[in-house]
Amino acid sequence: MPKIIDIIINRLKSEDEESISLALDKIEQLTDVTDADKIALASSLTQLFYRDHVGMSEMISLANRAEKQITRFGSVLIPFLIDELVNSDAESCAHLGRVIAVNGANAITPLLDAWNKKRADQYALINLTQALAYFRIPEVLQTLPEMLIAAGSDNFQLSSNAINAIGKLVVRIDPNLFDEALRQQMFDASFSHLSDSHSLVRMQAARTLGKLMEKGLLTNAQQEKLRAAYSAILGKDENNDWDDAYIVRHEAKRYLPLLKTTPTSVAHYQQSFRIISKRELCAKTFHYIIEAPLIARKLQAGQFIIIRPHEFSERIPLSICGWDSEKGEIEVVIMSAGKTTVQMNEMNEGDCFKDIVGPLGERSHVRRYRGTCVVIGGGFGTGAIIPTARDLKALGSRVIGVVGARSKELLIMVDELEAVCDEVIVTTNDGSAGIQGFVTNALEQIIKDEQRVSHVLAIGPVPMMQAVCELTRPIGIETMVSLNALMVDGTGMCGACRVSIDGETKFACFHGPDFDGHKVDFDQLTKRQKMFVAEEKQALETL
Amino acid sequence: MSEKSAKKYTELSNKERMALSFQEMSLIAPEERIQNFEEVPIGYSLEEAIAEAKRCIQCKKPDCVDGCPVGINIPAFIKLIENGEMAEAAKKIREKNFLPAACGRVCHQDKQCQAVCVVGKKKEPVGIGNLERYAADYERQHNTLELPEIPPSTGKRIAIVGAGPAGLTCAYELRIRGHEVVVFEAFHRAGGVLVYGIPRFRLPMEIIDEDIEFLEKIGVKFVYNMIIGKILSLDDLLEQEGFDAVFVASGAGLPKMLDIPGVNANGVYSANEYLTRVYLMQADKFPEYSTPLYQGKKVAVIGAGNTAMDVLRTAKRLGADTTCYYRRSREEAPARTEELEHAEQEFLNWRWLANPVEFIVDENNFVTQIKCEKMELSDPDTSGRRKPLPTGEFFTEDVDTVVLSLGCDVNPMIPATDKGVKINKWGIIIVDEETCQTTKRGVFAGGDAITGGATVILAMGQAKTAAKAIDQYVRG
Numbered sequence A: 001m002p003k004i005i006d007i008i009i010n011r012l013k014s015e016d017e018e019s020i021s022l023a024l025d026k027i028e029q030l031t032d033v034t035d036a037d038k039i040a041l042a043s044s045l046t047q048l049f050y051r052d053h054v055g056m057s058e059m060i061s062l063a064n065r066a067e068k069q070i071t072r073f074g075s076v077l078i079p080f081l082i083d084e085l086v087n088s089d090a091e092s093c094a095h096l097g098r099v100i101a102v103n104g105a106n107a108i109t110p111l112l113d114a115w116n117k118k119r120a121d122q123y124a125l126i127n128l129t130q131a132l133a134y135f136r137i138p139e140v141l142q143t144l145p146e147m148l149i150a151a152g153s154d155n156f157q158l159s160s161n162a163i164n165a166i167g168k169l170v171v172r173i174d175p176n177l178f179d180e181a182l183r184q185q186m187f188d189a190s191f192s193h194l195s196d197s198h199s200l201v202r203m204q205a206a207r208t209l210g211k212l213m214e215k216g217l218l219t220n221a222q223q224e225k226l227r228a229a230y231s232a233i234l235g236k237d238e239n240n241d242w243d244d245a246y247i248v249r250h251e252a253k254r255y256l257p258l259l260k261t262t263p264t265s266v267a268h269y270q271q272s273f274r275i276i277s278k279r280e281l282c283a284k285t286f287h288y289i290i291e292a293p294l295i296a297r298k299l300q301a302g303q304f305i306i307i308r309p310h311e312f313s314e315r316i317p318l319s320i321c322g323w324d325s326e327k328g329e330i331e332v333v334i335m336s337a338g339k340t341t342v343q344m345n346e347m348n349e350g351d352c353f354k355d356i357v358g359p360l361g362e363r364s365h366v367r368r369y370r371g372t373c374v375v376i377g378g379g380f381g382t383g384a385i386i387p388t389a390r391d392l393k394a395l396g397s398r399v400i401g402v403v404g405a406r407s408k409e410l411l412i413m414v415d416e417l418e419a420v421c422d423e424v425i426v427t428t429n430d431g432s433a434g435i436q437g438f439v440t441n442a443l444e445q446i447i448k449d450e451q452r453v454s455h456v457l458a459i460g461p462v463p464m465m466q467a468v469c470e471l472t473r474p475i476g477i478e479t480m481v482s483l484n485a486l487m488v489d490g491t492g493m494c495g496a497c498r499v500s501i502d503g504e505t506k507f508a509c510f511h512g513p514d515f516d517g518h519k520v521d522f523d524q525l526t527k528r529q530k531m532f533v534a535e536e537k538q539a540l541e542t543l
Numbered sequence B: 001m002s003e004k005s006a007k008k009y010t011e012l013s014n015k016e017r018m019a020l021s022f023q024e025m026s027l028i029a030p031e032e033r034i035q036n037f038e039e040v041p042i043g044y045s046l047e048e049a050i051a052e053a054k055r056c057i058q059c060k061k062p063d064c065v066d067g068c069p070v071g072i073n074i075p076a077f078i079k080l081i082e083n084g085e086m087a088e089a090a091k092k093i094r095e096k097n098f099l100p101a102a103c104g105r106v107c108h109q110d111k112q113c114q115a116v117c118v119v120g121k122k123k124e125p126v127g128i129g130n131l132e133r134y135a136a137d138y139e140r141q142h143n144t145l146e147l148p149e150i151p152p153s154t155g156k157r158i159a160i161v162g163a164g165p166a167g168l169t170c171a172y173e174l175r176i177r178g179h180e181v182v183v184f185e186a187f188h189r190a191g192g193v194l195v196y197g198i199p200r201f202r203l204p205m206e207i208i209d210e211d212i213e214f215l216e217k218i219g220v221k222f223v224y225n226m227i228i229g230k231i232l233s234l235d236d237l238l239e240q241e242g243f244d245a246v247f248v249a250s251g252a253g254l255p256k257m258l259d260i261p262g263v264n265a266n267g268v269y270s271a272n273e274y275l276t277r278v279y280l281m282q283a284d285k286f287p288e289y290s291t292p293l294y295q296g297k298k299v300a301v302i303g304a305g306n307t308a309m310d311v312l313r314t315a316k317r318l319g320a321d322t323t324c325y326y327r328r329s330r331e332e333a334p335a336r337t338e339e340l341e342h343a344e345q346e347f348l349n350w351r352w353l354a355n356p357v358e359f360i361v362d363e364n365n366f367v368t369q370i371k372c373e374k375m376e377l378s379d380p381d382t383s384g385r386r387k388p389l390p391t392g393e394f395f396t397e398d399v400d401t402v403v404l405s406l407g408c409d410v411n412p413m414i415p416a417t418d419k420g421v422k423i424n425k426w427g428i429i430i431v432d433e434e435t436c437q438t439t440k441r442g443v444f445a446g447g448d449a450i451t452g453g454a455t456v457i458l459a460m461g462q463a464k465t466a467a468k469a470i471d472q473y474v475r476g
């Protein structure tokens, strides 16, 4: 009884498309094929690539299906396929090239071996270059020296094929993998062929140069050279006739408009948003220094930024706790609260945030006060009060800092705050450091001790800000708070951040974030912050 | 199209042409389309396009061209479609409008070219918008778009603020005149309202991305995350950054809110917030994309303009029972007829002559009910308009989400951060009508920033005017 493999192989030879199709169906169902059978099947399947399409409307799709099956058999077939490739005709060569290229790095060495063996056989080399054009892996760069030599061949078919393959690689491979020397060689090899006697070679050269340019692999000088060349091809140069071949002119016409005249550099508007340093302040809370030179140049105390860490992320508003406009760096404190802040805190030095916008919001209210200023921070707010404290102090006011936390381990940024205040008082709920109690206890004490307190700034959890305001309201001490309403754009465009100030609706991102604390409807703010509690929980569960 | 058959068409008499009937564009069935965000109108087939093109009588003095804010040569491109020269037709449109795929879909043709079409005097006007869309889609699908050649650099540099239709058009017009153009956009993506407002089922996002790619190819530079006024001021652009002129196209981004109790309740959104969450931030794919949207089961949309229709249809697609509340009647609804009709097919509820007076909330500030006053229309006043009048009768209905679609005021960022740019009492940036120049030297403005919320094509028209004036200005 004939084996199923033999039956299939027989069917594949049929002149009837239906039978071939059925044979392919059978192959698709085969499992556990031995290596010998794979080769036997592959040699029949590759025969489909050579079939005449005339009168066989399904032949193209059958050949494509054959490709898929060969691919499925994996890398054992590489030697067989390469043998087949070197002798194949133009059309089958494309099919074979593709199925070899699917094997990626595994196929590179055998291809180079074949190249060495067939060096004298230009027909084989044409096919080999064609196959190489289908690779997408960095390893294929090993073959580039050979292709550059082939590009210089006297055989116009080999030369044009090689130049074409180089152009394909340029498109398929990460441009950063081409070093300067390679770029120069590719440019030179192609450019010298713009004056080839054969129009096909000129066309491929014009096209590959265009691709090099499109991928940003050309220097300004090379671009200028290319512009002059394209213009000459198109007859725009008085000293040169136009290239008499339409196919060459066509390429020049396509790429000439893409050559920028004097490239405007926008590089200096592109900020990397790279994390320069990351430091743990306490559990779940980290301090970051981020590269963002344009933002750093413009920041003022009290302003904030919005970070979108990844393409799929939400936009997260964050206060600024410091910046260095010379170095182009900004500082933030990020506390893990939900999905996105957790994801941000998983990022490390060297990683880059996707987007950062800022500076947003208005500058904090600062002027010189006769009496003492008290700046109060809780949670991430401890970082956020530092720039304003520094400004108040610089203007000559006496500044006392107050930092509150549940216990000692959760205290953050105390040293940094001390550096910009005349005095810093620490409070902990459990008494493990500083005064036992809340920041309001410390504030009460200060109000008692100081001659006069003129200004209070509180940033932190809403209940804390609210308590501070309740304390200062009856005694009429000016009190500012920074409202961390939910936000989307941060520019005043959506109204997500609306807060009620003295009964009037304001946008925290645009009119704030600092507001007169005695006018804020804290109850509404608290409730609005809980708008997405269910969704936030759901999001966190996806981590 | 063979030469012979093309000829046959040109032989049609006007009378024969007038006898042809309008080609409706096929729509995905309402039951099916509310399940997803696929584009609703399917677009003409080749046969439909040619049949519709045959309806144009090729007026000697075509009113439609005057009715088009950018003056597209409408009969010429329609003739090309009739002759089967689709790529040429697209090229013809592009002479005046470089966003044809978007405009073919979102323009208010019923208030512009089609409103004045001569055929429309007796019958349904020629489907100019449908044909524009057809030509543009043909060009996209067959890749027939050719890049314009850019003249050698003039060495002049122009900064564009905002990548909406106005900014993009001005960038294009200045670039093809050989200037260096940099577009500064506040968001991480270009397109303005076309990407953060207009829904995907009316304007697929790929279309805008292709248009941006086209601009990049001709050398327009885009920089994202740049809020002009904050990160760089207008003065920074003109002095330190060396730009010769600035075009402000920051749009009408400031949502109007109601001043009634409960407007700041949880679950009450502006249309801008709602649509931005869904489209720009892709909250429809939550939690894969992290931006949340509290999407209730009963959504109330306030207003009956185009934006309201977009919100209604979006909420429906997200699975809500959705109701429109409007204080006038259907006849006064400002939405484009087609949008209103498409919305009406989508199983929405309508409360005409209903004026919201309160959003009732629970103890956690979540909206639970909407309270409306029933209205009636006055007799037409001297302006011919009928005003909604209160009746003193009220009704309440359960809702858990409210979206306010009441229009937008001009984005205040630029005038707020540069006192040289003067605004009128509605916050609109004041410009010279001929040149679009603002009160600040070297600064021009266009689009919604100088009109308040208007339309894509008007924004484009102004941007073209401005581009001409900027060109002259920078050349001295």
Ligand SMILES: Cc1cc2nc3c(=O)[nH]c(=O)nc-3n(C[C@H](O)[C@H](O)[C@H](O)COP(=O)(O)OP(=O)(O)OC[C@H]3O[C@@H](n4cnc5c(N)ncnc54)[C@H](O)[C@@H]3O)c2cc1C
Residues within 6 Å of the ligand: A304, A314, A315, A316, A317, A318, A319, A320, A332, A333, A334, A335, A336, A337, A338, A339, A340, A341, A342, A380, A381, A384, A483, A484, A485, A486, A487, A513, A529, A533, A536, A537, A539, A540
């Ligand atoms: C102007 C402003 C400045 C801010 N500065 C900082 C900062 O410097 N450092 C920092 O770590 N965080 C800061 N926040 C808060 C930060 O934006 C939120 O913690 C963050 O958006 C939470 O996102 P998430 O996806 O991780 O958590 P989600 O899942 O969205 O939320 C988890 C929980 O975090 C809390 N939360 C969410 N949003 C806010 C908010 N806007 N304000 C307060 N609590 C919120 C809620 O209790 C919520 O239930 C600031 C917020 C604003 C508006």
Ligand SMILES: Cc1cc2nc3c(=O)[nH]c(=O)nc-3n(C[C@H](O)[C@H](O)[C@H](O)COP(=O)(O)OP(=O)(O)OC[C@H]3O[C@@H](n4cnc5c(N)ncnc54)[C@H](O)[C@@H]3O)c2cc1C
Residues within 6 Å of the ligand: B106, B107, B108, B161, B162, B163, B164, B165, B166, B167, B184, B185, B186, B187, B190, B191, B192, B193, B194, B197, B198, B199, B226, B227, B228, B229, B249, B250, B251, B252, B253, B275, B306, B307, B310, B411, B413, B414, B446, B447, B448, B449, B453, B454, B455, B456, B457, B459
């Ligand atoms: C939901 C909705 C549906 C609509 N449907 C239609 C329709 O069907 N047909 C129609 O013709 N019109 C429609 N419109 C109106 C149309 O979209 C607008 O008229 C048009 O987009 C205005 O274009 P623009 O360029 O002036 O502004 P916008 O499209 O608003 O673009 C402004 C851009 O500037 C950016 N920006 C703002 N401030 C700054 C800054 N300081 N720095 C940098 N960038 C900044 C914004 O982020 C935005 O990208 C609709 C509008 C909405 C909201």
Ligand code: SF4
Residues within 6 Å of the ligand: B055, B056, B057, B058, B059, B062, B063, B064, B065, B074, B075, B116, B117, B118, B119, B120, B126, B128
């Ligand atoms: S007005 Fe109508 S019929 Fe006349 S040219 Fe324009 S589209 Fe054709």
Ligand code: FES
Residues within 6 Å of the ligand: A486, A487, A488, A489, A490, A491, A492, A493, A494, A495, A496, A497, A498, A507, A508, A509, A510
């Ligand atoms: S966050 Fe959108 S308006 Fe403030």
